[in-house]
Amino acid sequence: MDWLAENWDLLLRATGQHVVLVALALLAALALALALGVAVRHRPTLSALISAVSGVLYTIPSLALFAILVPIVGLGVPTAVIGLTTYAFLILTRNVSAGFRQVPGAVIDAASGMGMSAGRILWTVELPLAAPVIVGGLRVAATTTISAATIAAYINAGGLGSIILTGIAQAFIVKIALGALVAALLAIATDLSLARLEGRLRARFAGA
Amino acid sequence: MIGQAIALVLARPGEFLDALLTHVALSAAALAVAIALAVPAGLLLSRRAAAALLTINAANVAKTVPSLAVLALMLPILGTGFLPALVALILLALPSILINTVGAIVRVDADVVGAATAMGMTPRQIARRIELPLAVPVVFAGIRTAAVEVVASATLASFIGGGGLGDFITAGIAMSEMSQLLVGAVPVALLTVATELGFATLQRELTPRGLRVAA
Numbered sequence: 001m002d003w004l005a006e007n008w009d010l011l012l013r014a015t016g017q018h019v020v021l022v023a024l025a026l027l028a029a030l031a032l033a034l035a036l037g038v039a040v041r042h043r044p045t046l047s048a049l050i051s052a053v054s055g056v057l058y059t060i061p062s063l064a065l066f067a068i069l070v071p072i073v074g075l076g077v078p079t080a081v082i083g084l085t086t087y088a089f090l091i092l093t094r095n096v097s098a099g100f101r102q103v104p105g106a107v108i109d110a111a112s113g114m115g116m117s118a119g120r121i122l123w124t125v126e127l128p129l130a131a132p133v134i135v136g137g138l139r140v141a142a143t144t145t146i147s148a149a150t151i152a153a154y155i156n157a158g159g160l161g162s163i164i165l166t167g168i169a170q171a172f173i174v175k176i177a178l179g180a181l182v183a184a185l186l187a188i189a190t191d192l193s194l195a196r197l198e199g200r201l202r203a204r205f206a207g208a
Numbered sequence: 209m210i211g212q213a214i215a216l217v218l219a220r221p222g223e224f225l226d227a228l229l230t231h232v233a234l235s236a237a238a239l240a241v242a243i244a245l246a247v248p249a250g251l252l253l254s255r256r257a258a259a260a261l262l263t264i265n266a267a268n269v270a271k272t273v274p275s276l277a278v279l280a281l282m283l284p285i286l287g288t289g290f291l292p293a294l295v296a297l298i299l300l301a302l303p304s305i306l307i308n309t310v311g312a313i314v315r316v317d318a319d320v321v322g323a324a325t326a327m328g329m330t331p332r333q334i335a336r337r338i339e340l341p342l343a344v345p346v347v348f349a350g351i352r353t354a355a356v357e358v359v360a361s362a363t364l365a366s367f368i369g370g371g372g373l374g375d376f377i378t379a380g381i382a383m384s385e386m387s388q389l390l391v392g393a394v395p396v397a398l399l400t401v402a403t404e405l406g407f408a409t410l411q412r413e414l415t416p417r418g419l420r421v422a423a
Binding site: 055056057059060061062063064065067068070071075143146147148150151154155161164165167168171173176177179180181183184187188191 | 269271272273274280361364378389392393394396397401404
Protein backbone atom coordinates (compact mmCIF):
# COMPACT_ATOMS: atom_id res chain seq x y z
CA MET A 1 0.00 0.00 0.00
CA ASP A 2 3.07 2.25 0.28
CA TRP A 3 3.11 2.27 -3.49
CA LEU A 4 -0.40 3.68 -3.61
CA ALA A 5 0.43 6.43 -1.11
CA GLU A 6 3.33 7.57 -3.26
CA ASN A 7 1.80 6.99 -6.68
CA TRP A 8 -1.87 7.79 -6.29
CA ASP A 9 -1.53 10.57 -8.91
CA LEU A 10 -0.19 7.99 -11.39
CA LEU A 11 -3.18 5.74 -10.77
CA LEU A 12 -5.55 8.70 -11.01
CA ARG A 13 -4.02 9.81 -14.31
CA ALA A 14 -4.26 6.27 -15.72
CA THR A 15 -7.91 6.07 -14.63
CA GLY A 16 -8.58 9.42 -16.30
CA GLN A 17 -6.96 8.26 -19.54
CA HIS A 18 -9.00 5.06 -19.35
CA VAL A 19 -12.27 6.93 -18.92
CA VAL A 20 -11.45 9.29 -21.80
CA LEU A 21 -10.57 6.39 -24.15
CA VAL A 22 -13.78 4.56 -23.29
CA ALA A 23 -15.99 7.66 -23.42
CA LEU A 24 -14.65 8.74 -26.84
CA ALA A 25 -15.15 5.24 -28.24
CA LEU A 26 -18.66 4.86 -26.80
CA LEU A 27 -19.82 8.26 -28.07
CA ALA A 28 -18.45 7.68 -31.56
CA ALA A 29 -19.87 4.17 -31.68
CA LEU A 30 -23.29 5.28 -30.44
CA ALA A 31 -23.48 8.02 -33.09
CA LEU A 32 -22.45 5.60 -35.86
CA ALA A 33 -24.75 2.81 -34.68
CA LEU A 34 -27.73 5.16 -34.38
CA ALA A 35 -27.11 6.60 -37.85
CA LEU A 36 -26.91 3.12 -39.38
CA GLY A 37 -29.84 1.86 -37.33
CA VAL A 38 -32.07 4.74 -38.39
CA ALA A 39 -31.09 4.24 -42.03
CA VAL A 40 -31.98 0.53 -42.11
CA ARG A 41 -34.82 0.47 -39.57
CA HIS A 42 -37.52 -0.25 -42.12
CA ARG A 43 -35.45 -2.84 -44.04
CA PRO A 44 -35.62 -6.04 -41.95
CA THR A 45 -33.48 -8.24 -44.22
CA LEU A 46 -30.62 -5.76 -44.38
CA SER A 47 -30.81 -5.07 -40.66
CA ALA A 48 -30.78 -8.82 -39.85
CA LEU A 49 -27.75 -9.26 -42.13
CA ILE A 50 -25.88 -6.41 -40.41
CA SER A 51 -26.65 -7.94 -36.99
CA ALA A 52 -25.39 -11.37 -38.09
CA VAL A 53 -22.14 -10.00 -39.56
CA SER A 54 -21.40 -7.80 -36.56
CA GLY A 55 -22.04 -10.73 -34.22
CA VAL A 56 -19.30 -12.69 -35.97
CA LEU A 57 -16.81 -9.81 -36.30
CA TYR A 58 -17.28 -9.01 -32.61
CA THR A 59 -15.56 -12.30 -31.70
CA ILE A 60 -12.19 -11.04 -33.01
CA PRO A 61 -9.94 -10.56 -29.93
CA SER A 62 -9.11 -6.97 -29.05
CA LEU A 63 -5.37 -7.59 -29.09
CA ALA A 64 -5.68 -9.03 -32.61
CA LEU A 65 -7.79 -6.09 -33.76
CA PHE A 66 -5.28 -3.60 -32.35
CA ALA A 67 -2.45 -5.59 -33.96
CA ILE A 68 -4.15 -5.45 -37.36
CA LEU A 69 -4.67 -1.68 -36.97
CA VAL A 70 -1.07 -0.91 -35.90
CA PRO A 71 0.51 -1.34 -39.38
CA ILE A 72 -2.17 0.98 -40.80
CA VAL A 73 -2.59 3.67 -38.13
CA GLY A 74 0.53 3.20 -35.99
CA LEU A 75 0.79 3.01 -32.19
CA GLY A 76 -1.02 5.30 -29.79
CA VAL A 77 -4.34 6.78 -28.75
CA PRO A 78 -5.95 7.10 -32.24
CA THR A 79 -5.44 3.39 -32.94
CA ALA A 80 -6.90 2.50 -29.56
CA VAL A 81 -9.94 4.73 -30.08
CA ILE A 82 -10.55 3.28 -33.56
CA GLY A 83 -10.29 -0.27 -32.21
CA LEU A 84 -12.51 0.39 -29.19
CA THR A 85 -15.05 2.25 -31.33
CA THR A 86 -15.20 -0.75 -33.67
CA TYR A 87 -15.98 -3.06 -30.75
CA ALA A 88 -18.59 -0.82 -29.21
CA PHE A 89 -20.14 -0.25 -32.63
CA LEU A 90 -20.43 -3.99 -33.35
CA ILE A 91 -22.33 -4.47 -30.08
CA LEU A 92 -24.47 -1.34 -30.31
CA THR A 93 -25.53 -1.81 -33.91
CA ARG A 94 -27.18 -5.12 -33.00
CA ASN A 95 -29.11 -3.58 -30.13
CA VAL A 96 -30.12 -0.50 -32.11
CA SER A 97 -31.64 -2.75 -34.82
CA ALA A 98 -33.28 -4.96 -32.21
CA GLY A 99 -34.66 -1.88 -30.48
CA PHE A 100 -36.24 -0.52 -33.65
CA ARG A 101 -37.48 -3.99 -34.63
CA GLN A 102 -39.55 -4.35 -31.45
CA VAL A 103 -41.44 -1.10 -32.01
CA PRO A 104 -44.96 -2.36 -32.86
CA GLY A 105 -45.95 -1.57 -36.45
CA ALA A 106 -49.43 -0.61 -35.26
CA VAL A 107 -48.00 2.22 -33.15
CA ILE A 108 -46.13 3.64 -36.15
CA ASP A 109 -49.29 3.30 -38.27
CA ALA A 110 -51.31 5.11 -35.64
CA ALA A 111 -48.76 7.93 -35.50
CA SER A 112 -48.71 8.34 -39.27
CA GLY A 113 -52.53 8.15 -39.29
CA MET A 114 -52.49 11.09 -36.89
CA GLY A 115 -50.58 12.99 -39.55
CA MET A 116 -47.11 12.85 -37.98
CA SER A 117 -44.17 13.22 -40.37
CA ALA A 118 -41.58 10.42 -40.66
CA GLY A 119 -39.01 12.53 -38.81
CA ARG A 120 -41.42 13.26 -36.00
CA ILE A 121 -42.40 9.57 -35.71
CA LEU A 122 -38.71 8.66 -35.44
CA TRP A 123 -38.08 11.27 -32.77
CA THR A 124 -41.20 10.99 -30.64
CA VAL A 125 -42.29 7.37 -31.18
CA GLU A 126 -39.60 5.02 -32.46
CA LEU A 127 -36.55 6.32 -30.56
CA PRO A 128 -38.23 6.45 -27.12
CA LEU A 129 -39.65 2.94 -27.60
CA ALA A 130 -36.28 1.60 -28.77
CA ALA A 131 -34.33 3.43 -26.03
CA PRO A 132 -34.37 0.71 -23.30
CA VAL A 133 -32.96 -1.91 -25.70
CA ILE A 134 -30.35 0.56 -26.98
CA VAL A 135 -29.27 1.38 -23.41
CA GLY A 136 -29.10 -2.38 -22.75
CA GLY A 137 -26.60 -2.57 -25.62
CA LEU A 138 -24.74 0.39 -24.20
CA ARG A 139 -24.25 -1.56 -20.96
CA VAL A 140 -22.61 -4.47 -22.75
CA ALA A 141 -20.63 -2.11 -24.98
CA ALA A 142 -19.39 -0.11 -21.97
CA THR A 143 -18.15 -3.10 -19.94
CA THR A 144 -16.57 -4.66 -23.04
CA THR A 145 -14.85 -1.39 -23.95
CA ILE A 146 -13.56 -0.85 -20.40
CA SER A 147 -12.08 -4.36 -20.49
CA ALA A 148 -10.63 -3.98 -24.01
CA ALA A 149 -9.17 -0.57 -23.10
CA THR A 150 -6.82 -2.29 -20.61
CA ILE A 151 -5.24 -3.98 -23.66
CA ALA A 152 -4.85 -0.58 -25.35
CA ALA A 153 -1.94 0.14 -23.00
CA TYR A 154 -0.01 -2.41 -25.01
CA ILE A 155 -0.18 -0.19 -28.08
CA ASN A 156 0.94 2.87 -26.05
CA ALA A 157 -2.50 4.37 -25.48
CA GLY A 158 -2.13 4.56 -21.68
CA GLY A 159 -4.98 3.84 -19.29
CA LEU A 160 -5.22 1.33 -16.45
CA GLY A 161 -3.67 -1.39 -18.59
CA SER A 162 -0.34 0.44 -18.36
CA ILE A 163 -0.39 -0.06 -14.58
CA ILE A 164 -1.20 -3.76 -15.01
CA LEU A 165 1.41 -4.29 -17.75
CA THR A 166 4.24 -2.56 -15.85
CA GLY A 167 3.13 -4.62 -12.85
CA ILE A 168 3.59 -7.79 -14.93
CA ALA A 169 6.97 -6.59 -16.21
CA GLN A 170 8.18 -5.83 -12.67
CA ALA A 171 6.37 -8.86 -11.14
CA PHE A 172 4.87 -6.37 -8.68
CA ILE A 173 1.55 -7.65 -7.36
CA VAL A 174 0.36 -4.35 -5.86
CA LYS A 175 0.37 -2.63 -9.26
CA ILE A 176 -1.32 -5.58 -11.00
CA ALA A 177 -3.99 -5.82 -8.33
CA LEU A 178 -4.66 -2.07 -8.16
CA GLY A 179 -4.88 -1.72 -11.95
CA ALA A 180 -7.18 -4.74 -12.14
CA LEU A 181 -9.30 -3.61 -9.19
CA VAL A 182 -9.86 -0.09 -10.48
CA ALA A 183 -10.70 -1.40 -13.98
CA ALA A 184 -13.15 -3.91 -12.54
CA LEU A 185 -14.75 -1.30 -10.27
CA LEU A 186 -15.05 1.09 -13.21
CA ALA A 187 -16.81 -1.62 -15.25
CA ILE A 188 -19.15 -2.59 -12.41
CA ALA A 189 -20.04 1.03 -11.56
CA THR A 190 -20.73 1.85 -15.22
CA ASP A 191 -22.84 -1.28 -15.64
CA LEU A 192 -24.89 -0.54 -12.53
CA SER A 193 -25.61 3.08 -13.45
CA LEU A 194 -26.58 2.15 -17.01
CA ALA A 195 -28.76 -0.65 -15.62
CA ARG A 196 -30.56 1.95 -13.51
CA LEU A 197 -31.07 4.14 -16.58
CA GLU A 198 -32.34 1.14 -18.55
CA GLY A 199 -34.82 0.31 -15.79
CA ARG A 200 -36.06 3.88 -15.62
CA LEU A 201 -36.57 4.03 -19.40
CA ARG A 202 -38.39 0.71 -19.34
CA ALA A 203 -40.68 1.86 -16.53
CA ARG A 204 -41.49 5.11 -18.29
CA PHE A 205 -42.51 3.48 -21.57
CA ALA A 206 -43.97 0.29 -20.13
CA GLY A 207 -47.51 1.42 -20.95
CA ALA A 208 -46.79 1.55 -24.68
CA MET B 209 3.31 -6.81 -45.79
CA ILE B 210 0.85 -9.68 -46.10
CA GLY B 211 3.30 -11.38 -48.47
CA GLN B 212 6.05 -10.94 -45.86
CA ALA B 213 3.79 -12.41 -43.19
CA ILE B 214 3.08 -15.49 -45.30
CA ALA B 215 6.78 -15.83 -46.09
CA LEU B 216 7.50 -15.69 -42.35
CA VAL B 217 5.11 -18.58 -41.66
CA LEU B 218 6.54 -20.65 -44.53
CA ALA B 219 10.10 -20.00 -43.35
CA ARG B 220 9.35 -21.24 -39.85
CA PRO B 221 6.32 -23.53 -40.13
CA GLY B 222 7.22 -25.43 -36.95
CA GLU B 223 7.15 -22.32 -34.80
CA PHE B 224 3.79 -21.24 -36.19
CA LEU B 225 2.25 -24.70 -35.75
CA ASP B 226 3.57 -24.89 -32.19
CA ALA B 227 1.95 -21.57 -31.30
CA LEU B 228 -1.32 -22.56 -32.98
CA LEU B 229 -1.39 -25.92 -31.19
CA THR B 230 -0.61 -24.31 -27.82
CA HIS B 231 -3.40 -21.81 -28.43
CA VAL B 232 -5.93 -24.52 -29.28
CA ALA B 233 -4.78 -26.84 -26.46
CA LEU B 234 -4.92 -24.04 -23.91
CA SER B 235 -8.42 -23.01 -25.03
CA ALA B 236 -9.80 -26.55 -25.29
CA ALA B 237 -8.45 -27.60 -21.89
CA ALA B 238 -9.78 -24.45 -20.21
CA LEU B 239 -13.21 -24.87 -21.78
CA ALA B 240 -13.40 -28.58 -20.87
CA VAL B 241 -12.53 -27.92 -17.22
CA ALA B 242 -14.91 -24.97 -17.05
CA ILE B 243 -17.78 -27.07 -18.46
CA ALA B 244 -17.00 -29.89 -16.02
CA LEU B 245 -17.15 -27.43 -13.12
CA ALA B 246 -19.86 -24.97 -14.13
CA VAL B 247 -22.57 -27.26 -15.55
CA PRO B 248 -22.92 -29.51 -12.46
CA ALA B 249 -22.54 -26.50 -10.16
CA GLY B 250 -25.19 -24.64 -12.15
CA LEU B 251 -27.60 -27.57 -12.01
CA LEU B 252 -27.12 -27.80 -8.25
CA LEU B 253 -27.49 -24.05 -7.65
CA SER B 254 -30.61 -23.80 -9.81
CA ARG B 255 -32.53 -26.00 -7.35
CA ARG B 256 -33.00 -23.12 -4.90
CA ALA B 257 -34.40 -19.81 -6.11
CA ALA B 258 -32.26 -17.69 -3.76
CA ALA B 259 -29.06 -19.51 -4.71
CA ALA B 260 -29.95 -19.22 -8.42
CA LEU B 261 -30.48 -15.46 -8.18
CA LEU B 262 -27.28 -14.98 -6.18
CA THR B 263 -25.28 -17.05 -8.68
CA ILE B 264 -26.56 -15.12 -11.68
CA ASN B 265 -25.84 -11.75 -10.05
CA ALA B 266 -22.39 -12.78 -8.83
CA ALA B 267 -21.49 -14.24 -12.23
CA ASN B 268 -22.65 -11.07 -13.96
CA VAL B 269 -20.35 -9.01 -11.76
CA ALA B 270 -17.48 -11.48 -12.31
CA LYS B 271 -17.96 -11.15 -16.07
CA THR B 272 -17.11 -7.44 -15.95
CA VAL B 273 -13.58 -8.07 -14.60
CA PRO B 274 -11.24 -7.40 -17.55
CA SER B 275 -9.56 -10.56 -18.88
CA LEU B 276 -6.13 -8.92 -18.78
CA ALA B 277 -6.69 -8.36 -15.07
CA VAL B 278 -7.58 -12.01 -14.45
CA LEU B 279 -4.51 -13.22 -16.36
CA ALA B 280 -2.22 -10.70 -14.66
CA LEU B 281 -3.45 -11.66 -11.20
CA MET B 282 -2.34 -15.27 -11.81
CA LEU B 283 1.26 -14.11 -12.10
CA PRO B 284 2.00 -13.49 -8.40
CA ILE B 285 0.08 -16.62 -7.38
CA LEU B 286 1.14 -19.22 -9.95
CA GLY B 287 4.03 -17.58 -11.78
CA THR B 288 4.41 -17.70 -15.55
CA GLY B 289 3.69 -20.37 -18.13
CA PHE B 290 0.94 -22.67 -19.37
CA LEU B 291 -0.66 -23.49 -15.99
CA PRO B 292 -1.40 -19.94 -14.79
CA ALA B 293 -2.79 -19.11 -18.24
CA LEU B 294 -4.97 -22.22 -18.08
CA VAL B 295 -6.34 -21.34 -14.63
CA ALA B 296 -7.07 -17.77 -15.73
CA LEU B 297 -8.93 -18.97 -18.83
CA ILE B 298 -10.98 -21.42 -16.74
CA LEU B 299 -11.97 -18.55 -14.43
CA LEU B 300 -12.94 -16.43 -17.45
CA ALA B 301 -15.09 -19.22 -18.90
CA LEU B 302 -17.03 -20.02 -15.71
CA PRO B 303 -19.47 -17.05 -15.48
CA SER B 304 -21.04 -17.43 -18.95
CA ILE B 305 -21.63 -21.17 -18.49
CA LEU B 306 -22.96 -20.73 -14.95
CA ILE B 307 -25.38 -17.94 -15.93
CA ASN B 308 -26.83 -19.95 -18.79
CA THR B 309 -27.03 -23.26 -16.92
CA VAL B 310 -28.86 -21.73 -13.95
CA GLY B 311 -31.01 -19.61 -16.28
CA ALA B 312 -31.86 -22.61 -18.47
CA ILE B 313 -33.23 -24.69 -15.62
CA VAL B 314 -35.00 -21.81 -13.87
CA ARG B 315 -36.69 -20.71 -17.08
CA VAL B 316 -38.12 -24.09 -18.14
CA ASP B 317 -41.80 -23.30 -18.50
CA ALA B 318 -43.72 -24.33 -15.35
CA ASP B 319 -46.78 -25.11 -17.50
CA VAL B 320 -44.82 -27.64 -19.55
CA VAL B 321 -43.64 -29.36 -16.38
CA GLY B 322 -47.20 -29.23 -15.03
CA ALA B 323 -48.56 -30.83 -18.18
CA ALA B 324 -45.96 -33.60 -17.97
CA THR B 325 -46.85 -34.25 -14.33
CA ALA B 326 -50.53 -34.40 -15.25
CA MET B 327 -49.70 -36.97 -17.94
CA GLY B 328 -48.28 -39.13 -15.15
CA MET B 329 -44.57 -38.66 -15.82
CA THR B 330 -42.26 -39.29 -12.88
CA PRO B 331 -39.86 -36.54 -11.72
CA ARG B 332 -37.01 -38.57 -13.25
CA GLN B 333 -38.81 -38.76 -16.61
CA ILE B 334 -39.57 -35.05 -16.48
CA ALA B 335 -35.93 -34.25 -15.82
CA ARG B 336 -34.69 -36.48 -18.63
CA ARG B 337 -37.33 -35.94 -21.30
CA ILE B 338 -38.61 -32.41 -20.67
CA GLU B 339 -36.23 -30.27 -18.63
CA LEU B 340 -32.98 -31.51 -20.14
CA PRO B 341 -33.88 -31.21 -23.86
CA LEU B 342 -35.33 -27.74 -23.22
CA ALA B 343 -32.30 -26.65 -21.21
CA VAL B 344 -29.54 -28.06 -23.42
CA PRO B 345 -29.64 -25.36 -26.13
CA VAL B 346 -29.50 -22.57 -23.52
CA VAL B 347 -26.64 -24.23 -21.64
CA PHE B 348 -24.84 -24.69 -24.93
CA ALA B 349 -25.32 -21.02 -25.81
CA GLY B 350 -23.39 -20.25 -22.61
CA ILE B 351 -20.66 -22.71 -23.61
CA ARG B 352 -20.46 -21.01 -27.01
CA THR B 353 -20.00 -17.56 -25.42
CA ALA B 354 -17.37 -19.01 -23.09
CA ALA B 355 -15.56 -20.75 -25.96
CA VAL B 356 -15.22 -17.54 -27.93
CA GLU B 357 -14.09 -15.65 -24.82
CA VAL B 358 -11.50 -18.30 -24.05
CA VAL B 359 -10.05 -18.46 -27.57
CA ALA B 360 -9.91 -14.65 -27.66
CA SER B 361 -8.41 -14.28 -24.18
CA ALA B 362 -5.85 -17.02 -24.87
CA THR B 363 -4.18 -14.39 -27.06
CA LEU B 364 -3.33 -12.54 -23.83
CA ALA B 365 -1.71 -15.67 -22.34
CA SER B 366 1.44 -14.48 -24.06
CA PHE B 367 1.72 -11.66 -21.50
CA ILE B 368 2.30 -14.21 -18.72
CA GLY B 369 4.38 -16.61 -20.78
CA GLY B 370 1.53 -18.98 -21.60
CA GLY B 371 2.40 -19.18 -25.30
CA GLY B 372 -0.10 -19.33 -28.14
CA LEU B 373 -0.59 -17.10 -31.16
CA GLY B 374 -0.36 -13.98 -28.99
CA ASP B 375 3.42 -14.60 -28.90
CA PHE B 376 3.70 -13.33 -32.49
CA ILE B 377 1.74 -10.20 -31.63
CA THR B 378 3.84 -9.36 -28.55
CA ALA B 379 7.06 -10.11 -30.44
CA GLY B 380 5.85 -8.05 -33.41
CA ILE B 381 5.11 -5.04 -31.20
CA ALA B 382 8.35 -5.42 -29.21
CA MET B 383 10.45 -5.49 -32.40
CA SER B 384 8.01 -3.25 -34.34
CA GLU B 385 7.92 -5.88 -37.04
CA MET B 386 4.54 -5.48 -38.71
CA SER B 387 4.59 -8.75 -40.65
CA GLN B 388 5.23 -10.70 -37.43
CA LEU B 389 2.26 -8.90 -35.88
CA LEU B 390 -0.03 -10.12 -38.65
CA VAL B 391 1.22 -13.72 -38.29
CA GLY B 392 -0.38 -13.67 -34.84
CA ALA B 393 -3.35 -11.38 -35.39
CA VAL B 394 -4.90 -12.79 -38.57
CA PRO B 395 -4.92 -16.49 -37.55
CA VAL B 396 -6.26 -15.56 -34.10
CA ALA B 397 -9.08 -13.57 -35.70
CA LEU B 398 -9.90 -16.47 -38.03
CA LEU B 399 -9.77 -18.92 -35.11
CA THR B 400 -12.28 -16.98 -33.01
CA VAL B 401 -14.61 -16.48 -35.97
CA ALA B 402 -14.40 -20.21 -36.76
CA THR B 403 -15.11 -21.02 -33.09
CA GLU B 404 -18.19 -18.80 -33.11
CA LEU B 405 -19.53 -20.26 -36.37
CA GLY B 406 -18.71 -23.87 -35.42
CA PHE B 407 -20.39 -23.61 -32.02
CA ALA B 408 -23.40 -21.82 -33.56
CA THR B 409 -23.90 -24.79 -35.90
CA LEU B 410 -23.54 -27.26 -33.03
CA GLN B 411 -26.01 -25.27 -30.94
CA ARG B 412 -28.56 -25.46 -33.75
CA GLU B 413 -28.08 -29.23 -34.01
CA LEU B 414 -28.66 -29.60 -30.26
CA THR B 415 -31.90 -27.62 -30.32
CA PRO B 416 -34.97 -29.90 -30.46
CA ARG B 417 -36.52 -29.66 -33.93
CA GLY B 418 -39.75 -28.10 -32.72
CA LEU B 419 -37.89 -25.22 -31.04
CA ARG B 420 -35.64 -24.25 -33.94
CA VAL B 421 -36.18 -20.77 -35.30
CA ALA B 422 -35.19 -19.93 -38.84
CA ALA B 423 -31.89 -18.02 -38.52
